[in-house]
Amino acid sequence: MAKKSPKERAKKKAWTLLSQAIRLEAADVDGYVQCITCDHRAFWNRGMQAGHFIDGRMNAILFDERGIHPQCMGCNVMLNGRKDSYFVWMEANMTRDVIDDLMVQKRKIRQFTLEELDEMIAEYAARIKKAKAEKGIE
Numbered sequence: 400m401a402k403k404s405p406k407e408r409a410k411k412k413a414w415t416l417l418s419q420a421i422r423l424e425a426a427d428v429d430g431y432v433q434c435i436t437c438d439h440r441a442f443w444n445r446g447m448q449a450g451h452f453i454d455g456r457m458n459a460i461l462f463d464e465r466g467i468h469p470q471c472m473g474c475n476v477m478l479n480g481r482k483d484s485y486f487v488w489m490e491a492n493m494t495r496d497v498i499d500d501l502m503v504q505k506r507k508i509r510q511f512t513l514e515e516l517d518e519m520i521a522e523y524a525a526r527i528k529k530a531k532a533e534k535g536i537e
């Protein structure tokens with residue numbers, strides 16, 4: 400397999416950190432996170448993930464947090480994101496404009512520069528540190 404470029408590595412790292420930041424910010428003071436598409440509730444890093452409302456890892460929506468929310472692994476992976484329930488949750492928690500805009504963004508290819516990705520990595524890392532400190536979780 401070809402070695403990953405610095406940009407690919409940075410993109411992967413940025414996503415890993417954003418996923419953690421989203422879960423930690425959504426966690427309660429005990430570090431527990433609620434899956435938005437089922438009743439499952441678990442510690443932020445035990446079987447919990449950050450799932451996309453709309454798939455598209457090449458697109459502008461990959462890092463668009465309006466469409467990224469905590470999900471359990473069962474919903475996100477085994478049930479392919481449970482998109483029907485996800486849509487219901489989005490309708491209840493986001494405006495129509497946001498949902499419509501995410502649909503538009505889905506069709507746009509967005510290339511991030513290494514500098515942009517490095518800035519995102521720093522921002523997400525700072526958010527993780529802050530959320531952990533605020534809630535006293537590890």
Ligand SMILES: [Zn+2]
Pocket residue numbers: 434435436437438439470471472473474475
């Ligand atoms: Zn779930």
